[in-house]
Amino acid sequence: MPPRLNPTLRQRRIGAELRKMREAAGLQTVNLSRALGIDRTQVSQMESGKIGVSPERLRSFAAACKCTNMPLIEALESMVQDRSKGWWEEYRGSLPDGILENAELEKRSDGLMMWLLTHMPGPCQTINYASSVFGRVFPPLPRHELEARTAFRMQRKADLRRNPKPLTAFIYESVLWTRFGGTQILKEQLGSLLEDSELPWMTIRVVPFDVETFPGAAENLAYAFGSVPELDTVERELSQGPEYVDAVNELASYRYIFERTESVALSTSNSRDLISKIARDL
CATH class of the missing domain: 3.30.870.10 (Endonuclease Chain A)
Structure with a gap:
């Protein structure tokens, strides 16, 4: 799937938390991409919310970053599994x-x-x-x-x-x-x-x-x-x-x-x- 043009607030926040994990581990994007076996562009796109993250990829990402904060990981997993659309989506395009x-x-x-x-x-x-x-x-x-x-x-x-x-x-x-x-x-x-x-x-x-x-x-x-x-x-x-x-x-x-x-x-x-x-x- 092509990258999202306008990630939602939730999608951007998931990406921001992934970036915080990587930075806390002292890893550069290129190092993490090698650990995950994916292109470094995909890491950047995940961290900006432009592409989705599966629960499995989330846990691999956390493991590669040596993140042991299980309450946070589980909360993020719940966020990535929530694909529901909010009622506010009916206003998209008509309001900022x-x-x-x-x-x-x-x-x-x-x-x-x-x-x-x-x-x-x-x-x-x-x-x-x-x-x-x-x-x-x-x-x-x-x-x-x-x-x-x-x-x-x-x-x-x-x-x-x-x-x-x-x-x-x-x-x-x-x-x-x-x-x-x-x-x-x-x-x-x-x-x-x-x-x-x-x-x-x-x-x-x-x-x-x-x-x-x-x-x-x-x-x-x-x-x-x-x-x-x-x-x-x-x-x-x-x-x-x-x-x-x-x-x-x-x-x-x-x-x-x-x-x-x-x-x-x-x-x-x-x-x-x-x-x-x-x-x-x-």
């Missing part, structure tokens, strides 16, 4: 790949933590609020794309409610005051956020204005937990699209940022009180 990868990361994670500086958590957005957030983009999106992005956002929200997983959202207080679409839409959104905060699998905590400072990141973040810690992923929301981080040291840094954020955030009860007060004061 980065938006589809948001849904893929969300769907395939075991749990999520979020840090929001600019807007409400995606899984909590009402349709009017989501449309207003996408409507702020400059230059303005064509109407059909605005509607497609809003529909996609709502489908992500619905899918997460059908298949819930632990989700913690840390929200900076400024988000609760920012009136995307106007006061009425924000009041509706705050009411919906309060309802979501009562869901058993969702935790909403506000970082208030009166903390001395908040740690680390100055952009929206999503920390997606993998089936093993090595497969965790951080999504950084940038103006040009999402950026995904999986380097071990960077993951450790972001875990620390979230730990510090948790230490300054209000409790869930006090967060609900503040959200309610802001809704009344609007």
